[in-house]
Amino acid sequence: EAQVTQNPRYLITVTGKKLTVTCSQNMNHEYMSWYRQDPGLGLRQIYYSMNVEVTDKGDVPEGYKVSRKEKRNFPLILESPSPNQTSLYFCASSAGTAQETQYFGPGTRLLVL
Amino acid sequence: QKEVEQNSGPLSVPEGAIASLNCTYSDRGSQSFFWYRQYSGKSPELIMSIYSNGDKEDGRFTAQLNKASQYVSLLIRDSQPSDSATYLCAVGERALTFGSGTRLQVQP
Numbered sequence: 693e694a695q696v697t698q699n700p701r702y703l704i705t706v707t708g709k710k711l712t713v714t715c716s717q718n719m720n721h722e723y724m725s726w727y728r729q730d731p732g733l734g735l736r737q738i739y740y741s742m743n744v745e746v747t748d749k750g751d752v753p754e755g756y757k758v759s760r761k762e763k764r765n766f767p768l769i770l771e772s773p774s775p776n777q778t779s780l781y782f783c784a785s786s787a788g789t790a791q792e793t794q795y796f797g798p799g800t801r802l803l804v805l
Numbered sequence: 806q807k808e809v810e811q812n813s814g815p816l817s818v819p820e821g822a823i824a825s826l827n828c829t830y831s832d833r834g835s836q837s838f839f840w841y842r843q844y845s846g847k848s849p850e851l852i853m854s855i856y857s858n859g860d861k862e863d864g865r866f867t868a869q870l871n872k873a874s875q876y877v878s879l880l881i882r883d884s885q886p887s888d889s890a891t892y893l894c895a896v897g898e899r900a901l902t903f904g905s906g907t908r909l910q911v912q913p
Binding site for chain 2: 725727732733734735736737740742748750751782793794796797798799
């Protein structure tokens with residue numbers, strides 16, 4: 693089944709404790725992206741990647757890191773999480789650019805205390 | 806910074822009516838426009854994309870684009886209770902900017 697998977701789905705952590713949210717797709721897609729969704733603010737793009745080893749900042753990259761060492765994986769790293777990073781995070785992938793249909797993962801709900 | 810504006814709603818329409826959802830964007834150079842639907846607690850899913858001025862129809866959905874006015878709309882004909890969701894407008898090519906979404910309620 694074609695899908696985008698994220699792990700973990702739910703995470704409670706404390707300020708300053710490094711964490712990684714994994715994202716994997718099995719569709720051989722070149723484009724992958726991370727978004728955060730907050731009430732009243734909609735989806736905001738954090739980082740995106742056009743291909744392996746190619747990443748670029750979205751609208752809200754501060755406090756986040758990403759890497760794209762393999763085509764299928766695009767982990768999101770929070771080196772020192774803060775409470776304002778409490779949010780719902782979505783990973784997405786598409787065949788080409790953002791103009792192609794983006795397939796979203798199920799979401800990761802993060803609470804930073 | 807690019808901005809995409811939507812009325813948050815809720816927009817309430819009776820079953821069978823036409824629902825009209827609107828979106829404006831700030832970047833005059835934008836070329837690609839999308840409508841995503843998001844059910845409560847679920848991930849967004851793409852329902853329409855439009856790239857040139859005019860109308861694009863797909864089943865009960867029609868997307869309308871007016872680049873001169875920097876305006877995108879989505880019409881849903883014969884609205885059904887299953888259409889009740891939040892509709893997100895998105896703009897961009899390499900990076901996507903989303904609006905905050907309009908919540909649609911279709912009353913049986």
